[in-house]
Amino acid sequence: MITETKGYMSVNFLISQAKNIQIVIDENAAEIEALDQNIGDGDHIFNVQRGLKLVVELENDIKNLPLQKGLNMIAMKVLSGIGGSSGALFGTFFMSMAKTPDLDKDIDFKKACEMVISGINAMRERGKADVGEKTMMDVLIPVSEKLSELKSGNKDVKEGLSEIIKIAEDRMLGTKDMLATKGRASFLGERAKGHIDPGARSSQLIIDSICKSLINK
Amino acid sequence: MKKFINNVDDFLKESLNGFGKAHSDIITINFEPNFISRKSKTKEGKVSLISGGGSGHEPMHGGFVGHGMLDAACPGFVFSAPTPDQMQAAAEHVDSGAGVLFIVKNYSGDIMNFQMGAEMYSGKNDSIITNDDVAVEDSTFTTGRRGVAATVLVEKIVGSLAENGGSLDECKKLGEKVNKNSGTMGVAFTSCTVPAAGKPTFDIGNDEMEFGVGIHGEPGRKREKIQPSKTIVNNMLEAILDDLKPEKNEKTLLFINGMGGTPLTELYLVYDDACEILKSKGIEITRSLVGNYCTSLEMQGASITLLKCDEEILKNWDAPVHTAAMRWGM
Numbered sequence: 001m002i003t004e005t006k007g008y009m010s011v012n013f014l015i016s017q018a019k020n021i022q023i024v025i026d027e028n029a030a031e032i033e034a035l036d037q038n039i040g041d042g043d044h045i046f047n048v049q050r051g052l053k054l055v056v057e058l059e060n061d062i063k064n065l066p067l068q069k070g071l072n073m074i075a076m077k078v079l080s081g082i083g084g085s086s087g088a089l090f091g092t093f094f095m096s097m098a099k100t101p102d103l104d105k106d107i108d109f110k111k112a113c114e115m116v117i118s119g120i121n122a123m124r125e126r127g128k129a130d131v132g133e134k135t136m137m138d139v140l141i142p143v144s145e146k147l148s149e150l151k152s153g154n155k156d157v158k159e160g161l162s163e164i165i166k167i168a169e170d171r172m173l174g175t176k177d178m179l180a181t182k183g184r185a186s187f188l189g190e191r192a193k194g195h196i197d198p199g200a201r202s203s204q205l206i207i208d209s210i211c212k213s214l215i216n217k
Numbered sequence: 218m219k220k221f222i223n224n225v226d227d228f229l230k231e232s233l234n235g236f237g238k239a240h241s242d243i244i245t246i247n248f249e250p251n252f253i254s255r256k257s258k259t260k261e262g263k264v265s266l267i268s269g270g271g272s273g274h275e276p277m278h279g280g281f282v283g284h285g286m287l288d289a290a291c292p293g294f295v296f297s298a299p300t301p302d303q304m305q306a307a308a309e310h311v312d313s314g315a316g317v318l319f320i321v322k323n324y325s326g327d328i329m330n331f332q333m334g335a336e337m338y339s340g341k342n343d344s345i346i347t348n349d350d351v352a353v354e355d356s357t358f359t360t361g362r363r364g365v366a367a368t369v370l371v372e373k374i375v376g377s378l379a380e381n382g383g384s385l386d387e388c389k390k391l392g393e394k395v396n397k398n399s400g401t402m403g404v405a406f407t408s409c410t411v412p413a414a415g416k417p418t419f420d421i422g423n424d425e426m427e428f429g430v431g432i433h434g435e436p437g438r439k440r441e442k443i444q445p446s447k448t449i450v451n452n453m454l455e456a457i458l459d460d461l462k463p464e465k466n467e468k469t470l471l472f473i474n475g476m477g478g479t480p481l482t483e484l485y486l487v488y489d490d491a492c493e494i495l496k497s498k499g500i501e502i503t504r505s506l507v508g509n510y511c512t513s514l515e516m517q518g519a520s521i522t523l524l525k526c527d528e529e530i531l532k533n534w535d536a537p538v539h540t541a542a543m544r545w546g547m
């Protein structure tokens with residue numbers, strides 16, 4: 001049964017998660033950059049790092065704002081400050097989260113799931129990518145599906161989060177042997193095989209960081 | 218990495234500053250959000266053309282802002298698509314009421330950001346997507362072909378039509394025609410180094426070349442041993458002709474584009490080889506363009522673009538143009 005129901009999403013939650021994620025991404029920056037240089041052009045890691053820095057720097061401007069306003073400001077910052085595919089996709093993610101109804105109430109686990117699911121759906125639509133195309137969506141879509149299941153089920157939250165960590169990791173590793181059909185890696189054909197998608201790796205690290213911090217809370 | 222840099226974070230801003238100062242008679246640089254616009258206002262009734270993309274391809278696109286070509290260009294960070302607020306601000310700045318045509322190279326990041334920019338802009342607008350790179354196979358299930366050097370030709374030719382009163386629909390139609398009638402193939406001898414990365418994007422042996430390279434140093438069709446120019450040019454042209462299938466005696470524009478690190482002397486040698494090969498196949502070259510127009514930082518290499526020309530294309534190609542990187546007839 002869902003044990004805790006409150007405090008799963010707030011402006012301060014988002015900022016503190018961004019700070020945690022920043023550390024994890026920096027620790028793995030060299031690996032992500034190398035993955036991107038294998039099958040892309042090497043800009044992904046800089047875009048992710050720039051985006052996280054921008055969000056963390058927003059802290060003073062948004063910490064006292066209601067969630068919806070805070071999310072919108074994060075969305076605009078990410079959208080205008082990153083560039084590339086990551087900027088458009090993550091910007092879309094936050095914009096769509098901000099559109100979830102009833103954000104002025106306390107956000108329980110179910111509501112937080114609903115927000116993330118709607119964010120991932122919007123990314124899917126924006127990028128027109130599905131699972132099996134060697135992109136970050138290979139990690140995000142299965143995670144979103146699992147969240148849907150957890151949202152309507154009665155599983156213990158921490159157990160559910162552990163499952164999400166596992167799904168994200170498996171799906172990230174699964175991009176290794178895929179052919180890419182979206183994004184810059186798609187121009188490589190067979191040569192993209194044998195390399196993990198850098199967007200899948202960064203997304204997995206982000207999910208891993210968030211889930212672990214919730215499990216340990 | 219050996220580059221003229223003061224501070225990596227200021228790289229783009231300082232470069233744009235210099236560009237603005239050097240060409241202050243033609244363009245104005247606008248910051249936050251960044252876009253380059255013509256110095257003079259768009260005349261009433263003229264469709265505005267806006268392009269953009271990652272930086273590092275100079276003179277594309279900022280060098281093509283001016284009379285007879287673009288009204289504005291939105292530069293992103295090096296090799297990263299610009300952001301939607303740049304396109305929105307540029308559109309609001311240049312639109313004189315006749316609408317805005319966005320010219321977008323076919324890369325996922327560019328497409329998504331331009332799409333969002335177009336959604337955020339309330340005025341009349343439309344887009345064309347260039348995808349001239351024959352190195353990549355096209356399919357409805359994939360991202361498809363990349364937009365590369367033919368984008369320069371699209372901007373010049375559509376720019377002329379817009380200058381002469383073409384409507385938004387007419388401009389879009391002509392742009393699509395130019396894109397459809399052109400094919401490009403690129404080869405790289407060396408990698409390029411993105412300033413923020415500080416090291417080459419890919420490793421390549423002293424005796425190797427990347428056949429079918431993209432304009433971001435992303436790998437192409439295959440890695441090969443380097444060969445005499447005639448052989449390389451022949452292989453590049455074969456890929457283009459396979460795709461374009463020009464008729465005998467069809468009029469064409471031959472565009473030899475440098476990637477940034479190859480001297481003009483070599484580009485003209487490539488032009489010579491290409492002329493001879495095309496002549497032997499009965500293809501008529503009626504217009505030419507040789508130089509560094511769609512570059513990939515300091516990469517050594519070149520691309521060949523062939524454009525099949527009809528009267529409408531030729532007329533608009535010949536029309537006067539006055540931009541930082543392309544100027545004739547005025």
